[in-house]
Structure formats: C-alpha cells, structure tokens
Amino acid sequence: MSTGTGLTMASMxxxxxxxxxxxxxxxxxxxxxxGKDLLIIDHDEGRVxxxxxQDLDARQGEIQSEDVAAEIADRDVVLILSSDVEANVAAIxxxxxxxxxKFIIARASDPVSGDELTDAGADVVINPSTVIADSALRALExxxxxxxxxxxxxxxxxxxxxxxxxxxxxxxxxxxxxxAALKTIAESRDIDxxxxxxxxxxxxxxxxxxxxxxxxxxxxxDTDGDDYDTIALVDHAKAGEPEEEAGADxxxxxxxxxxxxxxxxxxxxxxxxxxxxxLTKYIQELDLTLDQAVATALLYGIRAETLDFKRDTTPAxxxxxxxxxxxADHDTLEQVESPxxxxxxxxxxxxxxxxxxxxxxxxVSNAGFIRDRDALSQAAQHLLNLEGITTTAVFAIADDVIxxxxxSKDIRMxxxxxxxxxxxxxxxxxxxSTDASAEIPLGIFTGIEVSDDNRETLLELTEEAVKKKLFxxxxxxxxxxxxx
Numbered sequence: 001m002s003t004g005t006g007l008t009m010a011s012m013x014x015x016x017x018x019x020x021x022x023x024x025x026x027x028x029x030x031x032x033x034x035g036k037d038l039l040i041i042d043h044d045e046g047r048v049x050x051x052x053x054q055d056l057d058a059r060q061g062e063i064q065s066e067d068v069a070a071e072i073a074d075r076d077v078v079l080i081l082s083s084d085v086e087a088n089v090a091a092i093x094x095x096x097x098x099x100x101x102k103f104i105i106a107r108a109s110d111p112v113s114g115d116e117l118t119d120a121g122a123d124v125v126i127n128p129s130t131v132i133a134d135s136a137l138r139a140l141e142x143x144x145x146x147x148x149x150x151x152x153x154x155x156x157x158x159x160x161x162x163x164x165x166x167x168x169x170x171x172x173x174x175x176x177x178x179x180a181a182l183k184t185i186a187e188s189r190d191i192d193x194x195x196x197x198x199x200x201x202x203x204x205x206x207x208x209x210x211x212x213x214x215x216x217x218x219x220x221x222d223t224d225g226d227d228y229d230t231i232a233l234v235d236h237a238k239a240g241e242p243e244e245e246a247g248a249d250x251x252x253x254x255x256x257x258x259x260x261x262x263x264x265x266x267x268x269x270x271x272x273x274x275x276x277x278x279l280t281k282y283i284q285e286l287d288l289t290l291d292q293a294v295a296t297a298l299l300y301g302i303r304a305e306t307l308d309f310k311r312d313t314t315p316a317x318x319x320x321x322x323x324x325x326x327x328a329d330h331d332t333l334e335q336v337e338s339p340x341x342x343x344x345x346x347x348x349x350x351x352x353x354x355x356x357x358x359x360x361x362x363x364v365s366n367a368g369f370i371r372d373r374d375a376l377s378q379a380a381q382h383l384l385n386l387e388g389i390t391t392t393a394v395f396a397i398a399d400d401v402i403x404x405x406x407x408s409k410d411i412r413m414x415x416x417x418x419x420x421x422x423x424x425x426x427x428x429x430x431x432x433s434t435d436a437s438a439e440i441p442l443g444i445f446t447g448i449e450v451s452d453d454n455r456e457t458l459l460e461l462t463e464e465a466v467k468k469k470l471f472x473x474x475x476x477x478x479x480x481x482x483x484x
Contacts, residue, residue, distance in 0.1 A: 016075040018063040019082025064090035085113040096121040163193040164228035170199035175235035177301030181279035235275035276301030280320040295327035348375035359476040367396035376405040402440040422473035
C-alpha cells in the first residue's frame with residue numbers, strides 16, 4: 001500500500017517554471033513529455049505567446065513580484081530558471097515569506113550566486129555552465145574509455161600463442177583481482193592467459209582470497225618466458241623492475257611508475273584508488289558477462305585498497321563497486337574478510353602487546369623473531385583498535401631483515417612518509433598514508449655483522465634504534481619505556 005501511495009503522490013505533483021528562457025524551455029519540454037501539470041511564468045510577452053502557441057499554460061508576469069508568488073501558491077515544485085539571479089533570489093524570498101512548503105530549484109550563474117540562492121531558501125541550486133561542463137567531461141571520459149578499450153583488445157588480439165599477466169611481488173587482492181579481470185577479457189577474445197606472480201601469497205586474508213575464489217595463479221619459477229608472446233603488467237608498480245617494464249606490451253596500474261616505458265598499451269590512473277576500478281571500467285565498456293568469482297575479487301580489491309571506502313575513495317571507485325555489488329558472492333566476501341587467526345599470528349600479536357611503547361596516541365612495538373612476516377601487518381591493524389591509539393608500527397626480525405608494518409587512522413599523518421623519512425635511505429619502503437611497510441637489512445641498519453651468536457644483541461640494538469627513529473619521524477620523543 002505504501003508504494004502505491006508514494007506513486008500517487010508523485011503523479012499528483014504540480015510544477016511551475018519562473019523564467020522560461022533556453023534552459024527553462026528545455027526543462028518545460030521534458031516535464032510536458034512526462035505528462036506533468038505545468039504552469040510557466042515569464043516577463044517577456046512575446047515568449048509567453050510563443051509558449052501558448054505550443055499549447056503550454058504560460059502567463060506573463062515579473063517573477064520577483066509578490067503577485068507571482070501568490071499565483072503559484074497551488075504548485076508543489078517551483079523551478080526558478082531565469083538568467084537574472086537577483087530576480088531569482090527575490091522570487092524565492094517571496095515564496096518563503098508566504099510560508100508555502102514548496103520544493104524550490106533555482107538557477108545560479110556562479111558559486112557566489114549559488115550561496116545567495118541557498119541562503120534565500122532554495123532547496124537545490126543548479127549552475128548551467130557547471131552542468132554543461134560535467135556533461136562534456138562525462139562524454140569525454142566515455143569516449144576515451146571506448147577508445148582505450150579498443151586499443152587494449154587490439155593488443156590482446158595480436159597474441160599468437162599465450163599472454164602472461166604479471167602482478168607485483170607477493171601480490172595483494174587488488175593486484176590479483178585486476179589480473180583475473182584482464183584474463184577474463186583475454187578469454188573473451190579466445191586468448192589463453194596465465195596470471196604469474198613472484199614471491200609468496202602472504203597474509204591470511206590474501207591466501208583465503210585466492211583459495212575461496214579459486215583464482216589460478218602460476219609461480220614465476222614454474223613458467224618459461226618463451227611460452228608467452230604478449231606480456232601484461234597489472235598493478236605492478238610496487239615491484240618497479242625496469243627490465244620487466246621494458247618488455248611489456250600492456251601496462252595497467254593506479255600507481256605512477258618510476259621508470260620510462262614504451263609498452264604498446266599503457267593505462268596508468270593515479271586519480272583512482274585501485275587497479276580493480278580501472279579493470280571494472282573495461283569490463284563494463286566491453287559489455288562482458290562477469291564470472292561471480294571475478295566480480296567478487298574485483299569488489300574486494302576495491303574495498304581492500306580503499307580500506308572499505310574510508311581511504312582516498314574516488315567517485316570512480318564507488319561507481320565501479322556499485323556495478324560489481326549485485327554480481328558478487330557476499331558470503332564468500334565475509335569469509336575472506338574474517339579468516340581464522342593462526343597460532344603464530346596470535347603469538348606475534350601477544351608479543352607486540354607485551355613490548356609496546358606508547359607516546360601520546362602513537363604505539364611502536366617489537367615482536368621479536370618471527371617466521372610469518374604477514375603476522376606483523378595483522379598485529380599493527382589489531383593494535384590500532386586500542387583505546388586512544390591512532391598510529392601503530394610493529395617490527396620484527398626474520399631472515400636477517402627487519403620487517404616493519406605500520407597503520408594510521410590519524411588524518412594529519414602520512415604513515416608512508418613517516419617510514420620514508422625514518423628509513424628511506426637504508427630500506428625498501430612502500431605504502432599509503434594509512435598503511436605502509438618497510439624492509440631494512442639488519443646488518444646495514446646496525447652496522448654489525450649478523451651471526452647466530454649475536455642475534456639477541458642485535459634485537460636489543462634494533463629495538464632501541466627503530467623506536468627512536470620512528471618516534472622522531474612521527475614528531476614525538478621516545479621515553480624508551482613500556483607504555484600501557
């Protein structure tokens with residue numbers, strides 16, 4: 001019943017247009033085509049006569065007069081569309097002074113006049129020049145995407161044997177999902193493709209992601225480069241190997257690359273937050289039917305890169321996610337996002353809690369010696385939930401390397417820059433403003449040769465030095481004592 005009532009109310013709405021120049025005329029035509037009850041008032045008598053000749057209910061009047069406000073008292077929606085902003089403001093005030101509960105849409109000429117119309121009581125303000133610019137940009141984006149999609153498929157179609165889709169070392173969900181989407185595009189062109197990775201699939205969520213969705217990945221050591229005559233690098237900038245980029249035919253990423261590249265097809269978009277967003281746009285443009293697993297992977301890739309839409313999210317990311325949502329398996333997504341915690345991860349978290357040092361809202365902790373490096377990122381994320389903590393950094397030693405994972409929810413801090421400032425001259429640093437990591441060669445950092453006999457000594461030296469550098473980069477002083 002409620003739906004029927006809503007439809008009845010909508011169909012009973014009556015409309016008035018005050019000021020019917022070129023903009024008003026277009027709106028009037030649309031409303032009449034939809035069968036709306038429309039009254040038009042304009043100051044130009046000749047224009048009014050022309051509107052009447054089109055069988056429109058048009059009357060002559062000065063829209064800023066109180067008489068006009070009285071004349072439209074029975075109208076539910078009023079569109080004030082003249083090019084005279086002062087007259088528009090006066091018309092709004094006359095309507096509001098009568099106490100009439102109307103929905104008012106008013107035309108502005110610039111942001112300042114928009115504020116005046118809003119202050120006068122307009123519910124919605126439109127600026128025709130902005131609307132036209134937005135429409136032109138959307139048309140440009142659509143045309144550019146169509147052109148890029150055609151270029152991409154031409155490169156894929158030139159494949160004689162097989163395509164290799166390379167993703168960055170120890171890939172994350174965005175990298176894997178993007179590659180799965182490109183493989184879908186290749187298969188739609190009857191081209192076989194392998195998704196090839198280096199390193200290991202770390203982090204429990206990433207392993208759950210691959211296993212639950214059944215995404216087939218091939219380790220680089222199990223491949224023969226001669227088998228592939230088309231090479232694609234997808235979400236690969238984190239690896240940053242110039243020799244790999246030099247031989248690539250396709251590069252698609254959302255990070256800028258540090259090296260010049262001469263690939264046949266390149267689409268690098270730092271203005272979006274995930275490569276999954278870019279590939280989703282291609283899937284849409286090519287009108288491909290998405291496998292549920294790939295749709296789920298792409299949605300998770302976007303959510304992971306944007307911290308569930310809480311970090312650097314753009315309109316393109318949101319529209320891509322909205323497109324994917326109906327096709328995704330949400331039960332599987334829930335399993336991916338909530339994997340069981342391994343015993344070692346629990347041990348690392350316990351050690352990090354025990355050794356934490358807190359300065360203000362910043363927490364730094366040493367988790368000792370570890371085997372599972374990905375346990376550090378989970379510990380850093382869990383510690384961020386402690387009351388009063390906005391930034392965490394957890395480090396540990398494995399294979400003669402200091403591994404560090406950091407997280408921040410402090411909008412004033414760029415944790416990636418903090419790690420770069422603290423260790424950029426001696427470490428490999430990667431990450432975002434809210435999520436970053438570093439790998440520091442142990443011997444270089446301490447100046448002491450690493451051996452089995454001095455590992456505990458190195459751990460003590462490392463703890464003191466790492467904490468000091470981190471707190472300095474964060475802008476606070478370390479007390480070298482355990483916090484609470």
